[in-house]
Amino acid sequence: MAEPGLGIRIQGLHKRYGTGDTAVEALKGVDLAVAPGEVVGLIGPSGSGKSTLLKCLGAVVEPTGGRMTLGSDLIYHDGWRIPDLRALRRDKIGFVFQAPYLIPFLNVTDNVALLPMLAGRPNREARAAARELLAALDVAHRAAAMPSQLSGGEQQRVAIARALINRPPVILADEPTAPLDSERALAVIRILNRMARQYATAVIVVTHDEKIIPTFQRIYQIRDGRTHEEAGLGRMLE
Amino acid sequence: MISLAGRDILHASGKFIFTGVGLGLLIGVTLSMAGIYRGMVDDADTLLDNSGADLWVVQQDTLGPYAESSSLYDDLYRGILTVPGVAQAANVTYLTMQVGEGARERRAMVVGVVPGGPDAPGQPQHLVAGRHLTRGHYEAVADLMTGLRLGEQVRIRRNQYRVVGLTRRTVSSGGDPMVFIPLKDAQEAQFLKDNDAIIHQRRRTAANPAFNRPGQPGTLEAVLASQTVNPSVNAVLVRLDPHADPDQVAGEIRRWKRLTVHTRAEMNEILQAKLIATSARQIFMFLVILSVVSAAIVAFIIYTLTLGKIREIAVLKLIGTRNRTIAGMIMQQAVGLGIIGFMVGKIAATLWAPIFPKYVLLLPGDAVRGFLIVVVICVLASLVAIRAALRVDPAEAIGG
Ligand SMILES: Nc1ncnc2c1ncn2[C@@H]1O[C@H](COP(=O)(O)OP(=O)(O)O)[C@@H](O)[C@H]1O
Numbered sequence: 195m196a197e198p199g200l201g202i203r204i205q206g207l208h209k210r211y212g213t214g215d216t217a218v219e220a221l222k223g224v225d226l227a228v229a230p231g232e233v234v235g236l237i238g239p240s241g242s243g244k245s246t247l248l249k250c251l252g253a254v255v256e257p258t259g260g261r262m263t264l265g266s267d268l269i270y271h272d273g274w275r276i277p278d279l280r281a282l283r284r285d286k287i288g289f290v291f292q293a294p295y296l297i298p299f300l301n302v303t304d305n306v307a308l309l310p311m312l313a314g315r316p317n318r319e320a321r322a323a324a325r326e327l328l329a330a331l332d333v334a335h336r337a338a339a340m341p342s343q344l345s346g347g348e349q350q351r352v353a354i355a356r357a358l359i360n361r362p363p364v365i366l367a368d369e370p371t372a373p374l375d376s377e378r379a380l381a382v383i384r385i386l387n388r389m390a391r392q393y394a395t396a397v398i399v400v401t402h403d404e405k406i407i408p409t410f411q412r413i414y415q416i417r418d419g420r421t422h423e424e425a426g427l428g429r430m431l432e
Numbered sequence: 433m434i435s436l437a438g439r440d441i442l443h444a445s446g447k448f449i450f451t452g453v454g455l456g457l458l459i460g461v462t463l464s465m466a467g468i469y470r471g472m473v474d475d476a477d478t479l480l481d482n483s484g485a486d487l488w489v490v491q492q493d494t495l496g497p498y499a500e501s502s503s504l505y506d507d508l509y510r511g512i513l514t515v516p517g518v519a520q521a522a523n524v525t526y527l528t529m530q531v532g533e534g535a536r537e538r539r540a541m542v543v544g545v546v547p548g549g550p551d552a553p554g555q556p557q558h559l560v561a562g563r564h565l566t567r568g569h570y571e572a573v574a575d576l577m578t579g580l581r582l583g584e585q586v587r588i589r590r591n592q593y594r595v596v597g598l599t600r601r602t603v604s605s606g607g608d609p610m611v612f613i614p615l616k617d618a619q620e621a622q623f624l625k626d627n628d629a630i631i632h633q634r635r636r637t638a639a640n641p642a643f644n645r646p647g648q649p650g651t652l653e654a655v656l657a658s659q660t661v662n663p664s665v666n667a668v669l670v671r672l673d674p675h676a677d678p679d680q681v682a683g684e685i686r687r688w689k690r691l692t693v694h695t696r697a698e699m700n701e702i703l704q705a706k707l708i709a710t711s712a713r714q715i716f717m718f719l720v721i722l723s724v725v726s727a728a729i730v731a732f733i734i735y736t737l738t739l740g741k742i743r744e745i746a747v748l749k750l751i752g753t754r755n756r757t758i759a760g761m762i763m764q765q766a767v768g769l770g771i772i773g774f775m776v777g778k779i780a781a782t783l784w785a786p787i788f789p790k791y792v793l794l795l796p797g798d799a800v801r802g803f804l805i806v807v808v809i810c811v812l813a814s815l816v817a818i819r820a821a822l823r824v825d826p827a828e829a830i831g832g
């Protein structure tokens with residue numbers, strides 16, 4: 195289990211969309227904890243609240259109750275506890291999406307180096323850090339390519355590099371393997387595991403991809419707005 | 433730092449250049465319109481400069497000789513010469529008409545001047561070739577724009593004139609090139625009636641018993657002779673002594689000769705405010721319309737480009753990019769488009785200016801003003817797209 199105050203900790207999280215008769219109770223008291231260096235799966239049927247949970251964790255949707263801790267920061271406790279959510283997302287959370295959503299007019303290196311460059315870090319430094327990550331993800335040879343020239347698997351690895359560039363304590367991955375074949379999907383999961391260990395990052399992977407579900411050590415099953423913890427197979431197919 | 437806008441422009445350079453060229457042609461037209469207006473003002477100025485006059489004496493209560501017709505007796509200048517402060521006074525006629533024949537016929541302003549050197553008011557000041565009018569008849573000094581060459585013959589009304597000198601930028605306020613001919617010839621060209629009219633008039637005069645009295649045979653001859661001379665000119669151009677005050681001398685001539693006198697300043701006012709004013713308003717209308725069209729094009733293109741990037745913008749916002757950065761990116765793209773457009777427009781306007789039949793004067797100051805207006809228009813046009821981008825919810829980047 196996660197050490198208190200590190201990784202991701204969620205307690206009794208509620209989210210209600212709308213008010214009155216049309217209100218939808220998407221999250222009805224979610225409890226979840228992910229330790230630094232750990233990758234957990236979040237699974238559940240469509241409409242069960244997976245995306246809502248990710249949006250709350252990503253600080254783009256405000257919960258209606260409960261408590262969230264990211265890394266060493268209490269970010270939500272019956273109200274946001276962080277004044278600048280944008281900076282929180284930039285510095286503390288890495289996002290990986292179903293589609294890589296790379297910036298089409300920037301090359302691979304600059305896609306990865308974008309955030310630090312926009313934050314004012316010298317371009318050379320930011321690009322060096324980006325190349326280091328690209329090397330760790332085995333896409334260094336595509337560093338100068340444009341996103342449109344990459345395969346799906348390569349794009350997804352670049353997207354992971356982008357998510358890692360600020361060394362966030364948390365990575366939120368939304369169906370990161372959906373468009374990939376099983377070999378590439380497993381490669382992405384292996385990389386996420388390696389990165390999680392290497393950078394002590396807590397990783398949540400939302401998925402309903404049968405190919406990768408067996409790889410998780412722990413799985414949160416979300417049903418009807420509530421989480422149920424399960425032991426996974428933890429099978430890393432080498 | 434990294435310029436997102438610059439990178440996007442480079443990446444989609446085809447789209448930007450294509451749009452920029454289209455916009456540029458519009459801007460080129462706009463600059464040319466401004467240039468045409470400047471050209472008209474300059475033509476008017478040049479017209480006044482070339483006349484070499486300090487005062488224009490014209491028919492009473494007219495705005496002549498350029499803005500209204502004016503007719504004076506051609507001996508009035510003698511009286512004007514006696515007014516203190518007047519150095520020179522010379523008759524002049526102006527008549528815009530077709531000169532030449534057949535395919536070489538073109539519109540020109542025929543100026544009748546007293547033959548003499550370049551010092552005489554009315555004479556062209558600077559020749560680019562040949563000499564001034566010196567003989568009393570049948571020679572001409574023509575503006576280069578007429579296409580005439582030295583030694584060539586040109587037909588004006590019934591007579592042939594030999595081109596003895598050439599000038600540059602001597603044009604009427606309407607932009608027609610000038611052809612200078614001796615005053616007597618010009619009076620004939622302007623006031624002479626055709627043969628039928630003369631015969632008709634002779635018959636009427638002869639039939640009038642007041643002129644055709646039996647026992648006084650000389651009377652009819654004298655009347656007929658006085659009818660065929662042309663004692664009229666359009667204006668008297670006056671040059672003043674170096675230290676004379678134009679307003680004072682003008683007042684003097686008005687008082688004693690009961691004529692209308694315009695000073696250089698008043699003439700300027702007449703040409704600018706009365707003659708050019710309508711064209712200027714017309715051009716201004718075009719400028720406004722072209723600005724609106726340019727703004728619409730920039731707004732539409734930038735808006736479309738932005739909508740094509742909504743998903744990326746949502747991602748940028750989700751991963752923590754400032755709104756300022758995103759707005760800056762869009763605005764810089766719009767301004768980039770404007771800069772491309774302005775460069776294309778400036779080049780186009782410069783290249784096609786000589787082809788215009790009228791003088792197009794492209795002032796650097798107008799280019800600078802035009803550039804600033806383009807930038808302002810682009811910034812305003814990008815606001816629609818910026819609004820759309822800022823309304824994108826970063827949560828949209830995470831699947832539903
Ligand atoms: N913006 C929203 N407004 C209203 N209801 C929403 C909104 N987003 C999601 N919901 C509802 O919340 C529930 C959970 O949705 P979601 O989190 O997207 O589930 P999942 O990602 O597991 O499919 C669903 O019933 C959905 O209709």
Ligand SMILES: [Mg+2]
Pocket residue numbers: 244245831832
């Ligand atoms: Mg979902």
